[in-house]
């Protein structure tokens with residue numbers, strides 16, 4: 001560690017973005033302690049679903065159960081790809097909750113750097129015109145008052161040297177919480193939930209990266225991608241901090 005880093009460390013001690021433990025200054029911008037480094041399940045090292053990018057419970061398969069079912073139903077996939085940095089579990093959840101409630105710049109930096117690394121890894125050859133975010137639910141904004149997906153999109157855009165497009169979407173109607181819904185119900189719940197805030201001239205033929213904090217079935221990303229594609233966007237990619245593994249303990253059901 002050089003003198004400047006030591007000084008920065010002394011004045012602004014870094015905290016692990018997942019567990020909050022004090023750590024030394026991280027040049028990478030990713031604040032993670034060695035214990036969390038071992039515990040957090042990074043998606044890059046896993047075999048993932050060809051459609052939604054979620055880690056596969058069984059690496060012999062090419063698709064997760066949810067995408068396999070969707071392919072057999074009439075749900076279209078509008079996005080070109082989804083990527084996520086880590087698996088959503090007890091350990092990563094702690095970090096994401098901390099990001100929402102503490103609103104720390106350090107957490108935004110950590111998670112944006114993790115998202116950026118995955119975007120480079122999975123969509124390396126893609127030239128994005130804009131990076132934007134899924135808009136927060138009005139109720140959630142009232143409760144928390146912080147748009148974490150917007151903050152992540154802004155920082156990720158800076159890290160990838162792509163134009164940040166704030167407030168591209170608007171929520172046309174408020175949706176119920178997605179947590180206890182099946183994959184099919186989630187898509188139904190979101191149908192027509194989003195629209196463009198301005199007119200569609202700016203997105204004609206554009207390639208857009210949409211950011212959210214957590215993706216579960218990819219239903220929210222798919223609905224935003226549908227709006228963008230139907231409004232003239234050329235390609236829509238999506239990235240999140242965390243994704244849930246859908247094969248193990250799968251709750252998605254069409255029955």
Ligand SMILES: [Zn+2]
Pocket residue numbers: 016017018019020021032033034035036037
């Ligand atoms: Zn930690």
Ligand SMILES: [Zn+2]
Pocket residue numbers: 049050051052053054063064065066067068
């Ligand atoms: Zn999938």
